[in-house]
Amino acid sequence: MARAKDSIRADKVLVEATGLAREAAESIAARGAVGDHVRVTMDGERLATHYFACTSSAYPGWVWAITVARAARQKYATVSETNLLPGEDALLSPDWLPYAERLAPGDIGAGDVTPYVSDDPFLEAGFEATGDEDVDETAFFELGLGRPRVLTAEGRDAAAQRWYDGEHGPTAEVAEKAPAACSSCGFFVPMAGALRQVFGVCANAWSPSDGTVVSLDHGCGAHSEVDIDPPKPEHVDPPVLDDFAVDVVP
Secondary structure (H helix, E strand, C coil): CCCHHHHCCCCCHHHCCHHHHHHHHHHHHCCEEEEEEEEEEECCEEEEEEEEEECCCCCCEEEEEEEECCCCCCCCCCCCEEEECCCCCCCCCCCCCCCCHCCCCCCCCCCCCCCCCCCCCCCCCCCCCCCCCHHHHHHHHHCCCCCCCEEHHHHHHHHHEEEEEECCCCCCHHHHHHCCCCHHHCCEEEECHHHCCCCEEEEECCCCCCCCCCCCCCCCCCHHHHHHCCCCCCCCCCCCCCCCCCCCCC
16 A cells, blocks of 8 residues: 655655756756756655756746655665646646637637537437427427427526526626516517526617517616606796896996
8 A cells, every 4th residue: 555645754865866856857958947946755665856946937837846766775866757847836728628618608700610519418309290280380389390409408407597697687787777677578578488487588679688588587777667757847936127226337
């Protein structure tokens, strides 16, 4: 069974092999790229690693890691491995992502085509026509007849959560300042299917949400059933004629 690093006894020969480790680091680094000795750690029985700061401007926060070892009863250290490793504050490139996973909502423009995802967890197989007019008519509107794939329950939940948390949900600034919710607005068109319980489409040309999906508890200032307070009529005092006033003319 492997021993924990904290329980490994420090090896004097390996710990004091700083010079050997520095020579090894300088042999693989550019001139002047090996900085101060940072630390040494015991990685195993008769196995240690020396770390040196990397002073290259191209690798800020990286360290040279030189692993040294010795055989049993051997009185000197030998270099086992040399590496350039990122430190805690190292500048790293982002993890590589396949093309299909790099795209984000809003990245698709005119002429762009997204790759086909055969195992999309948000989609499932659609339904074929049965020949029964009543059954097929229901399937067209409720089950997505005629499309190869339709939304899964997971896909619907993800879309609903995204819409609800977005600019057309109840937490948007325009909704928080609205006088009433969309659920009581005459311009609110409920959606079909399971999503109609929470969402609909705004059909008000004066609304900033016109033509978009809105939640029942969204709202804006263009609600059909609210009105602004009428302005108070301006009161102007009638002119007063002062018969005792005298105009002095030079």
